[in-house]
Amino acid sequence: MNHPMWLDNPAITAELLPALGQTLLMTAFAALISVLLGLPLGIWLWATARGCLAPRPAVHRALSALVDLGRSIPFIILMIALIPFTRFMVGTALGWQAAVVPLSVGAIPFFARLVEAALRDVPHGKVEAVQMMGAANGQIIRQVMVPEALPGLISGATVTAVTLVSYTAMAGAVGGGGLGALAISYGYQRYQSDVMIACIALLVLVVVAIQFAGDRLARLADHRR
């Protein structure tokens, strides 16, 4: 321990807050994009299943394979493989803005599966009741499926956001910035355990805050009690 510790350590006083900001920005943007694109993908997956709203078994199988492919590639490899795509989208492969691209690509199929599961939990009788009102499929999805599955969808988005927080640490390892990068470059590579502890504490706080907010929202949306 021959370096200045805690509040004397510039890695903490000068870099911790910006790193926290980068982690939050990465998580927020990636979560937003995952929800915006994962929700329709999950609805499509659900609706095309056998015996569902618009059964297209072939489409369902193809989507399902695509989603599983996306989920099975380890994130660190996905991130490297996507570098050309990331350059094309944001002009660079470095920085938190660039990290949002692989984070989103990794989280979209994850969230889509959670959406599909949440929709499958809505009793089919409710769908039939609304079909009997003469509702078209679009109306059924907007007026029945999304509102009825909302607590499950919010829980799914929460799980996705928490997963994204841990992915941001990996993104940090290849130049994405954020708390993960700080923890690796100071806490691990320079043996500054105070930085490591501070980073971990902040990551835990972020995860706890996301989970708390998600649970609160899901409860507010739940009218089943």
Next chain:
Amino acid sequence: MIELAGLRKEFAGTVALDGIDLSVPAGQIHGIVGRSGAGKSTLIRCLTGLERPSSGSAVIDGIDITAQRGAALRRARRSIGMVFQHANLLDSLTAAGNVAHPLKVAGVGRAERRRRAAELLDLVGLGDRADNHPAQLSGGQQQRVGIARALAAQPRILLCDEPTSALDSATTAQILSLIASLRESLGITVLIITHEMSVVREACDAVTLLADGRVASTGSLRRVLGEPGTALARDLLPLPEGREDSAAEVRASGRASVQVALAGTSVPELFALAETAGAPIAGVEAGTLETIDGLQVGRLRLLTDDAQALSGALRAAGIHVEEAA
């Protein structure tokens, strides 16, 4: 009015409906009964276009629902109200929101929706529960909201799929009297699918028994009960629960028993008949009597010393004897 002709449905080799012909006139409350697997659910699903029959037609108020596709099918469904076993209300909407939902689907404006929903909730006696979510209502209240919702688009036909099977007997009676009063006030045609014979006895004008995907017997309640020999009549008016097998008890007591089904013969007439024939009735061991549509019907297990003579005498008088031992 509902007109089914040659309705047939096959699922991968098994025949669920095997040529159903049935006509339900406007304003009638018609019960469809049968054991599970008899085809009741398939029948109602074909009537709503949720299932497509293999052949045959289901004409509801002049429109063959089985021939409709896409937008035309959705339009046709708006003239049918549907009540489910579990009300199938949306948890995310209030009672009023659920009742107004068919109007929203049909593109009716917000003010008109609110007015109709309030009116319909009053009609089913839940005017004060408009802002409650389904989870805050009892099963019977949920079913009443379900009925109000089914009526929202002013259908001419109400299809009820086991509407009381999930309810206790007091709530069942409330729901059935609500359906009967709706028929009086709105002149609506009602088809009730049920496995509960008591529902048919209390609510229906006519009944159809399905067995193995076919119509085993059909007719007005009065006609069906007036032919006491049929299986349907026997199911509709059984001996009180727990007394079906009491013949053995009677035999053990040294007496004999004769089970008869009555349709139009009163109990005093029955006793007088037995007296005249010289085979007096010593008592009634078990029985059920009801007046349906002005017809006195029932089923009795009579005690006697000479079962042979009593059953012979009653048979000669045209009374249906089911068992003599």
